[in-house]
Amino acid sequence: MGDVLTGIHATWEFESDSVLIRFERGLRTPKLFQALGALGERRIPHEALESVTLAPGKRGTVVLHAVPRAGADPLAEAAAGQLRQSVDPYRLVLPAEREPLAAYFADELRSALSRERTPDREEPAERYLVAAPEPPLHFKAYDGKASFDGERVLFRWFRTGASSAKWKAGDQDIPVADLQGVEWRSPDRLDGYLRLLRRDGTPPVPSAPGRTGAADGTDAVTRPDHDPAAVVFGLGYGPVHESLPFAAAVLEAIQGSTAGSRAAVPVLAAARRDPADVADSIRHLGDLHEAGLVTDEEFSAKKAELLAEL
Known part of the structure; x- marks a missing residue:
């Protein structure tokens, strides 16, 4: 198609086989969009989309929503449904007077998806179809700095913020080959975090101080602020929305190291x-x-x- 639709905080370009999304980087732009905009454009292949909707938005707007297919985008996989609508990168918000134009593009995109639909389209994608942000990537959390070069994840602890358990364990240098997935909790919460899930399942903190007991008497998962395989962030700590693109890049690298095995790349939502x-x-x-x-x-x-x- 090659046509452009400019909305609030983002511009979508409709191509013959994909949608190209560019995010603004202005002061009023949501922080996640700013982070994605700083990393460049996002290309969403048609095969990564499940459907397209157009609906009224808030305060005189309409919303064009391209619904991603399960398992197609490592960013959506890492988010695991935690993002508010206002920071959903698959939603384009436009003034209500642009509804006719938005409806035209929605119909065009639906037609393209219909023409390209295959029998397996209703199933989760077997591999990521949307590219994750390219390394090197890094961000500052409350208790340390996280870096990723495409092959290894490094956590460097801050003297102010890091727990004694993390200082005892020391800075972390974890190869992607040793990982099986990630657990990401939105920094919009009080206690956001990014946790790396090791392949061998070895508890990162062997002693009791970092753990809380479960109701059945067994050990629960190590608290993120005591887990050397996790960095924490949240409200009051300076929300770090760079953590989600970071998590997506790690997920993509893990999938690449497991020859595309979807079962080997778990993404965990926060437990009760x-x-x-x-x-x-x-x-x-x-x-x-x-x-x-x-x-x-x-x-x-x-x-x-x-x-x-x-």
Whole structure:
């Protein structure tokens, strides 16, 4: 097609076999879009899409939504459904007066998907079809700096922020070949983190201080702030949206090292929270609210999110 549709914070170019997405990098642009924009354009092949919708948005807008196919995009896989609609990279928001033009492009894209549809299109993709951001990549978390060169992930701990368990374990240099997946929690929460999942399943912290007991008496997963295979971030720490493109790049590299085996690249969503951790997070949220760093609306919304995780 080769036509261009410019929306709020992003521009989509419709080509014969893909959609090319370019994100703005302005001050009012969502931080994730800024991070993606800094890394260049995203090309979404038609075979990576499941469907296309056009619906009314908020405050006089319409939203063109290209729904990605399961397993096709490492960025969407890493996000695991945690992104708010306002930062969904597959949503293009436009002024309502541009609805006729958006409807035209939506119909054109639907037709292209229909022509190219194959019997296996309804199934999850067997390999990633959307390219992840290219290494080298890095970002600063609360307790350390994460770097990825395409073959190895490095965690370098900060003197302020890193737990004693992480200092005892030392800086981490983990080859992609030793990994089987990632676990990413959105930095829009109080306790975001990026955890690397090792192939051998060896607990990263062998001693008790970093672990919390499960209800059945067994050990639960090591807390991210005590896990040398994880870096933590979140509200009040300076949200680091660079962490999601980073996680996507690691996932793509893991899949490449396993000859395209989808089963060998798990992406874990955060487990149900320990009540004590939730209580600590709510207290921290209250401190930020009293200090004027969180609005009344943000306080209520995030408190509700935390309580829903119990």
